[in-house]
Amino acid sequence: METLDYKALGFWLQAIQALITGAVFLYVWLTNRQKANTSAIKELREELTRSINDMDDRVIRVEKDIEHLPTHSDMAGLHARVNDANDSIKSMSGELKQMNHTLQLINDHLLNNRGH
Structure with a gap:
């Protein structure tokens, strides 16, 4: 029977452990990067939503102001007077x-x- 080389076996176990640790590190790094991108996209979406809502409010105010402006026929009557x-x-x-x-x-x- 062959004898086991415990030094070689220890080396290969440490190499496998190092590869697994490297894979876990890579997974955590990619996951955190994706979370940061997702968070940035969410913040951007919320900011755009606020901006659009503010713009909608401004457009509504302008439309209400325009409703009270004199029309072309009103201006023609005023010009005649x-x-x-x-x-x-x-x-x-x-x-x-x-x-x-x-x-x-x-x-x-x-x-x-x-x-x-």
Whole structure:
């Protein structure tokens, strides 16, 4: 019968143990890396969800503000009213110029004919 070489057997057991330890180390390293990636993706997803919700709220506020703005027809009506007011002011300006001229004539007549 052959005798067992305990030194060689011990070497091979230590080599197998080292390989198993290395495999466990590699497994733990890959798993932790995957957990870190998963955690980063989850945080990014939550941040994007918050940003989208904030953007939705802002869009809703803008839409509500836009509802209260005057329409094109409202602006056209306002433009027509401003034009009418402008025409009235021009008419009154002309009338005031005529009245001023008449008053100047009356004043000149009174000043020039005072002595007579």
